[in-house]
Amino acid sequence: MTIKITGTGSYIPDTIEKNERFHNHEFLNTDGSVINAPNEVIVEKFKAITGISERRYAKKHHTSSDLGFFAAEKAIKDANIDPETLDYIIVAHNFGDVKHNTIQADIIPSLATRIKHSLRIKNPKCIAYDILFGCPGWVEGVIQAQAFIKAGMAKRCLVIGTETLSRVVDKHDRDSMIFSDGAGATIVEATNEEGGILAHESASFTYDEAYYLYFGNSNNPDLDKDTRYIKMDGRKIYEFALLNVPKAMKACLDKSGTDISEVKKIFIHQANEKMDEAILKRFYRLYRTDIPENVMPMSIQKLGNSSVATVPTLFDLVKNNQLENHNINKGDVVIFASVGAGMHINAIVYKY
Known part of the structure; x- marks a missing residue:
């Protein structure tokens, strides 16, 4: 099964x-x-x-x-x-x-x-x-x-x-x-x-990182103090993601028994283009190998960050040949990876 x-x-x-x-x-x-x-x-x-x-x-x-x-x-x-x-x-x-x-x-x-x-x-x-x-x-x-x-x-x-x-x-x-x-x-x-799910990895960092994303007041002090909005410490999230997401991806890939050369696509949460590019570089650096061409599809340029929806939406677009220069074929190994409020990190290695 x-x-x-x-x-x-x-x-x-x-x-x-x-x-x-x-x-x-x-x-x-x-x-x-x-x-x-x-x-x-x-x-x-x-x-x-x-x-x-x-x-x-x-x-x-x-x-x-x-x-x-x-x-x-x-x-x-x-x-x-x-x-x-x-x-x-x-x-x-x-x-x-x-x-x-x-x-x-x-x-x-x-x-x-x-x-x-x-x-x-x-x-x-x-x-x-x-x-x-x-x-x-x-x-x-x-x-x-x-x-x-x-x-x-x-x-x-x-x-x-x-x-x-x-x-x-x-x-x-x-x-x-x-x-x-x-x-x-x-x-x-x-x-x-x-094929299917080959391995997965999850982690929750809460000791110092729990409130990098939170509900807070508006930057406008004249607005209602009791109304809250989504807020984040972007610099801390960026540094946290660069340090921890590549490690989680590597742990997941190693657990799957799959060689890095077999990975055809990496579907990363669409939070920030530069952050995702830096995560990719650090991930491949862990294996001391070059980044393959077209391995990381991106939708953030046109769709922004829709949180929990970014990874499944991106996967659906590529699966249905709706993202230029990207496709997946039967037998391809892909990685799903995400990071966000909590702070939580996870990854799945999947054979299509």
């Missing part, structure tokens, strides 16, 4: 928010003081660091569970399965359903429950639950699905990553330009085919 991803689907919102839209924002420092630079310069420096030129925002009447439902429908269709045969629905997110022009998270009932309801699944033995694991949530959901299947508790699971980060950003914070909305979904099941 092998455990494979037999279906994928993603939902990329239609609304495009280009960098130019931020030229009229009032960006402030954390102490509330005015940044001594024109917005055009702020935005250009942001693009040079992150690689982001545009991002996607959900339609006003859609929530995270809606986006997850749209992606789930596609994954179910791609796998050609009856949704009533699903044993688990695992949904990774960070803030639940946040309605447009509000800041309050709604997670009762769980997003997994809402998506199961939208899929009109009658089977009560299809267990629906959420996972809060920061940006690595979808990867961890796949690891959990594998554990259920290995333990004989399931044969088929639906794992979704969905988020509407555009609704929890502080518009006075330059970091608000990073975040976006979207969803990715996968069917994970036991098969008799070759």
Whole structure:
């Protein structure tokens, strides 16, 4: 028995928010003081660091569970399965359903429950639950699905990553330009085919790193002190990721017994273009070998950082030949890797 991803689907919102839209924002420092630079310069420096030129925002009447439902429908269709045969629905997110022009998270009932309801699944033995694991949530959901299947508790699971980060950003914070909305979904099941999940690795660094990402006040001191927004210490996250993500990827690859030369694609969480490029360099440096051409597909330039949705969305795009110069073929070994709030890190080595 092998455990494979037999279906994928993603939902990329239609609304495009280009960098130019931020030229009229009032960006402030954390102490509330005015940044001594024109917005055009702020935005250009942001693009040079992150690689982001545009991002996607959900339609006003859609929530995270809606986006997850749209992606789930596609994954179910791609796998050609009856949704009533699903044993688990695992949904990774960070803030639940946040309605447009509000800041309050709604997670009762769980997003997994809402998506199961939208899929009109009658089977009560299809267990629906959420996972809060920061940006690595979808990867961890796949690891959990594998554990259920290995333990004989399931044969088929639906794992979704969905988020509407555009609704929890502080518009006075330059970091608000990073975040976006979207969803990715996968069917994970036991098969008799070759390949599948070869190894996985997870770690939680909480002693000093727990609050690198957190909920905090707006940079604008005149706004309501009781309202919180997503905040992060970008420099510490960058240094943490560069030190720890390559090590986790190497530990996972070594555990799989696969040689570095066999890796065809690396799907890294789309958080920051320069950070991901640096992670890749350090990973291959650990093996004292050169980086292959086109090994790391990127979607952040056009889609921004949709947290738990970036890795499954990127995988779905490449799988369906929708990302220029990137494709995967049967038998290819790929790595999924992510890092995020917690601080959590994880990786999966997978044979397609």
